[in-house]
Amino acid sequence: MNQNLNLLEPVQHGSVMFPLEYYHCVFPLGVGNLPVHWHEEFEITLVQKGSCTYQVDLKPYQIAEGDVLLLPPEMLHGTGERPDAEFITDSFVFRLDMLESQLPDSCTAQFLAPLASGTVRFPVYLPASDPAAPLIRNSFETVKNTFLEKPFGYELEIKAQLLHMFFLLYRNVPYRKNNPAHTEITDKLKLVLQFIQEHYQNPVTIQELAELCHFSEYHFMRFFKRHMNMTCIEYLNQYRLEMASRQLAGTELPITSIALESGFNNISYFNRVFKKKFGITPKEYRSCSGGTHTL
Numbered sequence: 001m002n003q004n005l006n007l008l009e010p011v012q013h014g015s016v017m018f019p020l021e022y023y024h025c026v027f028p029l030g031v032g033n034l035p036v037h038w039h040e041e042f043e044i045t046l047v048q049k050g051s052c053t054y055q056v057d058l059k060p061y062q063i064a065e066g067d068v069l070l071l072p073p074e075m076l077h078g079t080g081e082r083p084d085a086e087f088i089t090d091s092f093v094f095r096l097d098m099l100e101s102q103l104p105d106s107c108t109a110q111f112l113a114p115l116a117s118g119t120v121r122f123p124v125y126l127p128a129s130d131p132a133a134p135l136i137r138n139s140f141e142t143v144k145n146t147f148l149e150k151p152f153g154y155e156l157e158i159k160a161q162l163l164h165m166f167f168l169l170y171r172n173v174p175y176r177k178n179n180p181a182h183t184e185i186t187d188k189l190k191l192v193l194q195f196i197q198e199h200y201q202n203p204v205t206i207q208e209l210a211e212l213c214h215f216s217e218y219h220f221m222r223f224f225k226r227h228m229n230m231t232c233i234e235y236l237n238q239y240r241l242e243m244a245s246r247q248l249a250g251t252e253l254p255i256t257s258i259a260l261e262s263g264f265n266n267i268s269y270f271n272r273v274f275k276k277k278f279g280i281t282p283k284e285y286r287s288c289s290g291g292t293h294t295l
Contacts, residue, residue, distance in 0.1 A: 020094035036078035050087035066128030
């Protein structure tokens with residue numbers, strides 16, 4: 001399962017010379033969700049199997065096999081809940097400027113730059129029934145096969161297909177201008193989520209989070225719950241649990257140490273909320289993920 005659990009992903013997607021990466025993500029039972037995050041690249045995701053609730057741009061979407069997600073740079077997104085059955089997606093994450101011309105031209109000025117700046121937005125969700133979805137899927141599969149096979153000159157074919165996908169989108173999918181008021185809301189949420197990412201190992205108070213938005217604690221709690229569909233404490237615990245699960249799967253640190261490093265000072269509480277989220281204990285999770293039993 002390929003996923004980065006930080007809010008603002010610090011990883012390099014692809015290489016400096018070819019900033020594009022492919023991710024095949026499998027979410028089986030017992031594995032947690034993908035916390036809300038954002039990155040500077042454009043992302044196109046195709047659902048290959050199953051269904052799941054995704055939260056994109058502060059709204060929940062029930063996505064299923066054949067659906068397409070179009071996630072522009074800096075858009076908040078993540079799974080809203082743990083899938084009830086196997087859920088598989090394929091994604092390409094890439095920088096839009098890899099498609100732009102070094103010299104100003106109409107393609108960059110009229111189509112790519114507005115996408116990169118957020119001035120133009122396509123619908124984030126294309127259901128499988130949308131007439132444009134099969135067109136995007138076919139082009140996506142061509143990019144995927146080319147990326148995996150990597151024939152000589154594969155970079156040229158991928159760039160050509162990505163440009164073709166945007167041609168299909170502009171031709172077949174209605175787009176809109178971005179809403180400045182909506183941007184202000186997401187900017188405030190990004191500040192809060194970034195703070196949680198950087199400080200989740202330490203005590204985090206509602207007062208600290210509210211001050212980031214220049215809200216009272218009461219106003220902030222209502223604001224967060226309205227736009228994130230969970231309380232800020234629930235999100236903080238979710239993020240801490242995701243960090244803990246990554247440590248359990250990828251390190252041999254003692255479970256008690258992982259709990260403490262993830263911001264849980266009460267081990268009994270950590271075990272209880274972990275089992276509630278994942279359906280199994282931390283020790284069982286480590287066993288399922290192939291880690292070492294260390295208490």
